[in-house]
Amino acid sequence: MARYQYEPFPYVTPPELDGRAPRSAPVIIVGAGPIGLAAAIDLATHGVPSIVVDDNNVVSVGSRAICWAKRSLEIFDRLGIGDRMLAKGVTWKLGRVYRGDQEVYNFDLLPEDGHKFPAFINLQQYYVEEYLVERCADYPDLIDLRFKNRLLSVSQDEAGVAADIETPDGPYTLRGDYLLACDGANSRIRRQFGLDFDGRHFEERFLIADVEMQADFPSERWFWFTPTFHPGQSALLHKQPDNIYRIDLQLGPDADPEEEKKPENVIPRIEKVVGGRPFKLDWVSVYSFNCRRIDRFVHDRVIFVGDSAHVVSPFGARGGNGGMHDVDNLCWKLARVVTGQSDATLLESYNDERVYGADENISNSSWTSRFMSPEPGVEMAFRNAALSLAVDTPFARRMVNAGRLSVPCRLTGSALNGDDDPAFDVPQQVGMVALDAPLTTPGGDADWLMRHLGGGFTLLVTGDATLDDAIVPDGVTVLRIGSGSFHDSEGKVAARYGSGVYLVRPDQHVTARWKAADADGIRTALSLCTASVTA
Amino acid sequence: MSLNIDFNLGPDSDKLFNELLGAHEGLSREQSEQLNAGLILILMNHIGDPGTVREAITRARAALDR
């Protein structure tokens, strides 16, 4: 199988520089990484045009993010590339943790069935970006993607934003209502704004290598503490499509990155991991990592999304997945604001909800880092005690931390949430992403609940609950399960939702629910959740 | 549940104290540290109640300042 072919995206002289009429868009997006591209598509699904500028003209060099979590896949599905990712990616849900060469335990990240998407797929970031770029092309009137357009600086006032852009043909200025800073971990905009990127730097260095080889390793995540092939350190193995394996090796704080990257040093290390199988090096990098975030993600008309706002260590796969949560959370709100449906105060809830989510990701990732590279002394003693106890005591397995992998953020405390009824005794809660479930369509075809939620607001009616059509507010879709339309084919809707009326946000989160819904309750919940200008 | 700070071990308490020390016999300092750590994790899990465990940590910590 051929390795990935990097096809440069064409640079086109922007209209501003070849005498055509300058363009403007309600939203300017800086950065065509996964987060900027996903934001452009999400906005387009709401009919909101954007101009995306990126200083580069190829997809991510190196595989970088490979583990995409179930929740991100649901979001990608809403954006139109979920099935493509699922088809190409390596599906997995089982993680095995070894101490030395002995397995101490394994964990199943999605023990129940009845969900369209698996716990995780592994798919190189370059494929994800390629699919996103191709999806952008489905919206030629809404997404204006400009490669080799570098943002130099941005300014804003009450009326809008102005972005100074540099291209091979010279500079020009773009104007818009809002600007999304999706310019990654080294965000120029963050530095221009002088924002502190607070948190922690971890000294530990890691070697990360993608190797191409024929092997019959199962699709699982394997993590070793102090394996014999890499004494005293940790190691991680992941399978990717195209017979590519990701190998992560902890090197300690004193490793010299330039030396470690040299093939003559990398190859012997990899040989020990793969036990003599022939392999080719595809990509090598040595990194140390940070867990940091800026204080606020919303700065009036400039909004930080993805790595520009927060970075984490990679062991929970919370970087790219966390950024996808940002996109999901922000775009419907921004769409409502730029189209005048909601007051700009709605954007404050993006700040609150995603700062909360980022903190959750940072604390999980930091704790994993500490467990993986404990300080000598008592920290090491507790770490090693937990590891050896894990061999034969179930409780210690739960303490061993080889990565707390990305799970959907629970917005149970969000100010946007409305009514709840304590009579519900089901897994689904207010503030959580709606749980998927298999359905059959009125025509008898297999289908999934999630495919019918999101985009706009939905009132989901389950079990014996009833909802009078006359009290459904304008613009809200009703989805009835059971009563002559969609059929709860495996009883999972009943098990996960019970009987009730659920108000589901455009980002598929449940924001309120009732055993018996009335017009007032629904209207109040909706206006609370939308900072609506008309309500 | 709250932390029981009254005597709770019965007639075997001296013996247990001794057995605890005995378990460390012949160990390096590092091994001893790990043994203690393992013991703490096992007991902490056995207690289970977070409030009780926190109270124990606070008490043990405060005793250092005396």
Ligand SMILES: Cc1cc2nc3c(=O)[nH]c(=O)nc-3n(C[C@H](O)[C@H](O)[C@H](O)COP(=O)(O)OP(=O)(O)OC[C@H]3O[C@@H](n4cnc5c(N)ncnc54)[C@H](O)[C@@H]3O)c2cc1C
């Ligand atoms: C080794 C490694 C492994 C990882 N593994 C995982 C994983 O398994 N799962 C996971 O979820 N995450 C993982 N991550 C994290 C993930 O790669 C990032 O979180 C993700 O790339 C963030 O996307 P982004 O779009 O915010 O930023 P980026 O991908 O960095 O994109 C930023 C874009 O902005 C452009 N840009 C920058 N400055 C300018 C400018 N001035 N003008 C115009 N354009 C500009 C850049 O060219 C780039 O295209 C990993 C990261 C690394 C390094």
